[in-house]
Amino acid sequence: MHIELNDLSKRFGRTTALDHVDLNVPPSSIIAVLGENGAGKSTLLSLLGGVLAPDQGLIRYDGQTFSREKLELRKRLLFTPDVPFMFMDRSIAANIATFASLYDARVEEHDAELTHMLEETSIAALLDRSAGSLSRGQLWKAFMACVTVVRPELWLVDEPFASGMDVIGMGVFRRLARKLADTGGTLIYTTQMVDLAAEFSDHVCVLRQGHVVLWETSTRVREMIASAPEGQENVLRGLR
Structure with a gap:
């Protein structure tokens, strides 16, 4: 999916969260x-996911202007807030089946990968538990099983590295994200951790007071960090 943002702006009362943002995101x-x-990080993801509507500007997916009403476009993406949305009164197994149905996906096509993930994250033993009974870290692990089945072309994730998952869960998340990208998908995630963003990304976008102040490859951002004691601060300020 080719993602374009043109002159994107969003205001909340007198506060401008995003101000004339232009981006061209490679697939x-x-x-x-x-x-x-x-x-403006969470606002950007909410606009990309259709949770919010822009006050100005356009979002295009593969050349098509995006809006909440375009269900076929929305089925190609998955938005995950800081606490994943799941049907809390349903079991994990029922949630996986529900997400598969909503996204017209077939669970059996991913059976081996799904089984391995559920066992690796220790969620296999909890499949009959309701999502509402899980800890935050367990909820995230269960949600990744849904992602494995859905296989979105665009996965939008707000602060995944503050998800409460343990080391095993975070390792699974990284591998899932990398596999998604390696097979044609795109992951856009938010974070405040400069070194982590430089290490786990292909490109880094830095927002400051609603403006894009830096768009660079992760290789270039690592060079910026290493070039000066205040390298991480320079990245957040957009100082090259």
Whole structure:
């Protein structure tokens, strides 16, 4: 999926969360969106996922203008807030089946991979438990099973590295994200951790007060970090 943002703006009352943002996101890539608190990171993801509507500008997916009403486009993407949405009164197994149905996916096509993930994350023993009974870290692990079945072309994730998952869960997340990108999908995630973004991404986008102040490859961002003691701060400020 080719993603284009043209003159994108969003305001909340007198506060401008995003201000005339232009981006051209290549397909088959992992994009880290960096920024301080209030930079506009979560707003950007909410606009891309159709949770919010822009006040100005356009989002295009493969040349098609995106809006909440275009269900066929929305079925190609999956938006995950900081706490994943699941049907809390249903079992994990029922949630996996429900997500498969909503996205017209076939669970059996991913049976081997799904079984391996469920066992690796220790969720296999909890399949009959309701999603609402899980800890935050367990909820995230269960949600990744849904992602494995859905295989979105665009996965939007808000602060995955603050998800409460353990080391095993985070390892599974990284491999799932990388496989998604390697097979033609795109992951866009937010974080405040500069070194992590530089290490786990193909491109880094830095937002500051609603503006894009930096768009670079992760290789270039690592060079910026290493070039000066204040390298990480320079990245957040967009200082090359």
